[in-house]
Amino acid sequence: MLTPEEKQRYDRQMMIPGIGEAGQEKIKKARVVIAGTGGLGSPIALYLTAAGVGTLRIIDNDKVELSNLNRQILHWDKDIGKAKTASAYDKLSKLNKNVTIETVHMTIDKRNVSQLTEGFNVIVDAMDNMKTRYLLNQVAIKHQVPFVHGAVSGLEGRAMTVIPGKTACIKCVYHGLPPKAKFPVLGTTPAVIGAIEATEVIKYITGIGTLLTDRLLIYDGLNMKFTELKVVRNINCEHCGDAVTGK
Numbered sequence: 690m691l692t693p694e695e696k697q698r699y700d701r702q703m704m705i706p707g708i709g710e711a712g713q714e715k716i717k718k719a720r721v722v723i724a725g726t727g728g729l730g731s732p733i734a735l736y737l738t739a740a741g742v743g744t745l746r747i748i749d750n751d752k753v754e755l756s757n758l759n760r761q762i763l764h765w766d767k768d769i770g771k772a773k774t775a776s777a778y779d780k781l782s783k784l785n786k787n788v789t790i791e792t793v794h795m796t797i798d799k800r801n802v803s804q805l806t807e808g809f810n811v812i813v814d815a816m817d818n819m820k821t822r823y824l825l826n827q828v829a830i831k832h833q834v835p836f837v838h839g840a841v842s843g844l845e846g847r848a849m850t851v852i853p854g855k856t857a858c859i860k861c862v863y864h865g866l867p868p869k870a871k872f873p874v875l876g877t878t879p880a881v882i883g884a885i886e887a888t889e890v891i892k893y894i895t896g897i898g899t900l901l902t903d904r905l906l907i908y909d910g911l912n913m914k915f916t917e918l919k920v921v922r923n924i925n926c927e928h929c930g931d932a933v934t935g936k
């Protein structure tokens with residue numbers, strides 16, 4: 690049940706056809722894990738907190754640095770040197786007290802990824818490296834929960850939603866690992882892609898609209914164009930192929 694305060698707070702989104710009070714209750718019950726609380730994680734966590742997602746788990750191993758502040762809008766000047774999870778908790782808990790914010794200051798790796806994401810309804814990619822994205826993709830397939838992927842560089846971004854067992858996964862799309870290197874980012878790029886990822890999460894939870902599945906959305910901010918690449922699930926995929934999932 691929603692409280693009178695919640696009904697007022699979420700009034701505008703509950704007006705959306707298909708959401709209503711029942712949809713808001715689904716959002717309230719949802720448990721979402723966000724891997725990373727940097728450029729992408731900041732808008733994702735802010736919008737999901739504002740929307741009233743019941744439980745948000747935020748995982749990050751980093752500390753706030755001055756060079757983060759052009760894009761990682763959850764972190765401010767006063768937070769330099771603090772753990773990003775602590776800085777995120779500080780802002781998010783003040784934005785919406787109805788949301789339970791769990792923070793995990795840890796590096797996601799092969800050994801802990803399953804435990805860190807178990808019991809959540811959606812896994813959200815807010816990482817800055819492919820290695821961890823692949824781990825999250827695999828664990829989402831293992832737990833049979835959706836994985837919302839996003840990535841940015843410069844003024845370009847990508848997004849895609851994976852529904853395990855039904856749609857293509859990110860390993861059906863990407864191969865190999867790009868060299869680990871510092872890359873440019875304009876702050877508005879993760880804002881655009883993060884907002885798209887948060888939209889996908891809310892749509893999945895409430896069951897409205899059409900998800901960004903079997904399509905890789907490419908945002909080109911420089912020329913202000915959105916394009917889509919059609920993606921087909923690879924039955925021989927290393928992560929979601931029939932041999933791996935035992936179909």
Ligand SMILES: [Zn+2]
Pocket residue numbers: 857858859860861862922923926927928929930
């Ligand atoms: Zn796949």
